[in-house]
Amino acid sequence: MSKSKIFNISSEVDKSVTENKHRHVTDTTDIYNADFETAISATKFGKFNIFLFLLLIPSGWTNMLETTTMSYVFPAAHCDLDLSLSNRGSLNAITFVGMVSSGFIWGFLCDTLGRKKLMITGYLLDAAFVIMSSFSQNYTLLLIFKFFGGFIINGPFSALTAYLSEFHCSKYRSKVQLVRGMIVSCGTMALPLLAWAILPQDISINLFNDTVVLHSWNIFLLVCAIPSLISGIIFIFMPESPKFLMTVGRNEEALAIFKKVYSLNTGNKEKFPIQSLQDETKTERLETQKHGGHITAGRNKTQALKEGFQQIKPLCFPPHLKHIILVCSIQSVIMLTVNTLRLWLPQIFQSISDYQYYNNGTTASLCTMLEALRPSTHSNITCHVNFSPSVYLNTIIVAGVSISGYAIAGSIINKTGKKMLLGILSLSGGVCAMSIYFSKNTAMVVTLASLFLSTGGICGNVILTVVIDLFPTSLRAVTISLVLMFGRSASMVGNLIFPLLLSLGCAPPFFTIGSILILCSLLVMFLPNTDRKALE
Structure with missing residues (x-):
């Protein structure tokens, strides 16, 4: 399988939102609204x-x-x-x-x-x-x-x-x-x-x-x-x-990457236990609203540069x-x-x-x-x-x-x-x-x-x-x-x-x-x- 095929991540995945970070991840449990730590743990090491x-x-x-x-x-x-x-x-x-x-x-x-x-x-x-x-x-x-x-x-x-x-x-x-x-x-x-x-x-x-x-x-x-x-x-x-994609509100792309990594690590192409991801743009906004530094979901490059400062x-x-x-x-x-x-x-x-x-x-x-x-x-x-x-x-x-x-x-x-x-x-x-x-x-x-x-x-x-x-x-x-x-x-x-x-x-x-x-x-x-x- 070529590298380009392995890492050509499709972004056509249904967008959903949020979940409990301490919930135990199994291959048979569907989890919704997962935070990053839950999602990356579910991809295993491989x-x-x-x-x-x-x-x-x-x-x-x-x-x-x-x-x-x-x-x-x-x-x-x-x-x-x-x-x-x-x-x-x-x-x-x-x-x-x-x-x-x-x-x-x-x-x-x-x-x-x-x-x-x-x-x-x-x-x-x-x-x-x-x-x-x-x-x-x-x-x-x-x-x-x-x-x-x-x-x-x-x-x-x-x-x-x-x-x-x-x-x-x-x-x-x-x-x-x-x-x-x-x-x-x-x-x-x-x-x-x-x-x-x-x-x-x-x-x-x-x-x-x-x-x-x-x-x-x-x-x-x-x-x-x-x-x-x-x-x-x-x-x-x-x-x-x-993680970067979740931070800027591109959860569909992030979930697609999690699924591809899970498939590569486990050999299981059927079902990834995470069904949707937490909206981290809201979390980041709550954490940074006092001094600035919030991130706008779906922002363009000009917004990204302004928010970068x-x-x-x-x-x-x-x-x-x-x-x-x-x-x-x-x-x-x-x-x-x-x-x-x-x-x-x-x-x-x-x-x-x-x-x-x-x-x-x-x-x-x-x-x-x-x-x-x-x-x-x-x-x-x-x-x-x-x-x-x-x-x-x-x-x-x-x-x-x-x-x-x-x-x-x-x-x-x-x-x-x-x-x-x-x-x-x-x-x-x-x-x-x-x-x-x-x-x-x-x-x-x-x-x-x-x-x-x-x-x-x-x-x-x-x-x-x-x-x-x-x-x-x-x-x-x-x-x-x-x-x-x-x-x-x-x-x-x-x-x-x-x-x-x-x-x-x-x-x-x-x-x-x-x-x-x-x-x-x-x-x-x-x-x-x-x-x-x-x-x-």
Whole structure:
């Protein structure tokens, strides 16, 4: 059966209205006026959900590729592009600048125009800008294209986060984001393998009368556009989020999607137990009438855009105001620490490799080996590209540990609760980051960095599940975008400051990152307990 046939959802279904959210769903009981949680629970877990996880491979990797590829390009392109330490920090940070500048725009567009259209447009545009960046011949052009890549990818990432959660019932919702994190970690393992296969190759392709010369790092960037392109094409055949459709009053279409998902998951094409859905436009209006943010059923695109701005307003008032401040603060701390060290880790491993290359394979303490990154130590040395397998192997090990961490966290999150898991992991991650300073050899650096990035990465995904629990559907995607905007602003600052900290010495970078993440464990104490809160 073709994908287009599977996901071509017919909207010719009789419209009805409303039901009790706590009623038990069976395959033999007709239920009328069901709320979203009842309806999505009735679709079961099966082939459709597994297909969503498979789709996460290209779509989940695109955001990681957009922010991470530069850290592998630096060692290969620093001679071609004449990159200084500050240039490298800027190239790491510029993607986050683009993400921050577009965060709020994409958020309300996602909540007003829908998840599907935004993901199709966003992924295809991202592929275009990644392809353009692969033809860059100088630092300035690469900086510009990486900015626009960050500007674009923010939209589909926020939409994908909401989309995944809205196709799963509360039983699986907490684990979905951890599965997404695990799949992204698989991407961070695949990326160094791809870099290892392409970057050491001696490639020189002349185009347009030698005005454009493609080296191995250009080809590497070109290949990294493939996941975005695949994602944009596949989402053309995917259904819209039924939760979004219910929120905007398109219950007939939502019910048709529920029925199709149920049929795919169970193999039962006869009868879906839900016969009609709750009118959520009335529910949303009652919840938001004090501060605005209501949604008009059957609205046109102009109304949707106008109401999109109104939907942001409730975030500025209780009970959402204190929650948005808290989750933005926590996510900022997490992303500043994790994304800074994650993006500089390949360069740190390259520095270790360079030290061993120039010292006949001998090793030393981390601080001694990092001297290769200090500008004053190599100003008179001829530019040289040292492609060492150890750089890629070390990053693969770090990614492998992260995958194991997500697997463990996914199995215990419902037992420990999100709040406790966040507190324990952020405290542990901070200690690991500070301990890197005391590393006496490469093995210790790899071990501690692996533990730090594993715990920090899990925290970043868990806080997104907290956001999904805390905020209603009409505010969910815009809230996620806002939270990520603050987090990426912090990531941008971290990547700009890290070179300065390195120039001050070995201790400042690792003690700064570690102490900031420990601060997160204190902020977590103020989070409400959302573990028993169902999706609204």
